[in-house]
Amino acid sequence: TQTVSQSDAHVTVFEGDSVELRCNYSYGGSIYLSWYIQHHGHGLQFLLKYYSGNPVVQGVNGFEAEFSKSDSSFHLRKASVHWSDSAVYFCAVSANTGNYKYVFGAGTRLKVIA
């Protein structure tokens, strides 16, 4: 079965800084990986996904993520954050077995100080 770990519960940066939010997974086979953002009081919004091909994927609003099979990771990055990026970020994995079961990490709360 697949599992997801987001090692940082909280990350605080200043506006204009770069940020990396970490996601590690465990599963031996082919998987789908995705990142979501949750602003306070709202549902989860899709940011980006990876299944195959170029390990660096671009998402909305300047976010990108890089897949590493050797590290079992799918870290999310942004070169210059804005205060509006303050939110909770979730990493999700789904094993490519046809059951479309998505497992989420515990989330990382990003606080951007203006």
Next chain:
Amino acid sequence: EAAVTQSPRNKVTVTGGNVTLSCRQTNSHNYMYWYRQDTGHGLRLIHYSYGAGNLQIGDVPDGYKATRTTQEDFFLLLELASPSQTSLYFCASNPGQGTQAPLFGEGTRLSVL
């Protein structure tokens, strides 16, 4: 526009009460999911379904029933609600083909007193 609609948005009940949370998707998606969100745990999968009449057990199913009555509608039932089920509940849908990630509703906040 693709949408997942949950109702009610907020619900308060008492211990032992009977609660039904509703979810409707208008995306013609095959898969629908119920998650609960708790601090420190992220989203945990309760039940999911790949079509009308189908039910798959998730990772935290105890105390919950679910029923998929149509392609569009997926219900979560708490027949004897307990304070431990106080949580934020999310419904999501997914086409179940290709690589599209799930689309989420806005959530239902449930308090069991």
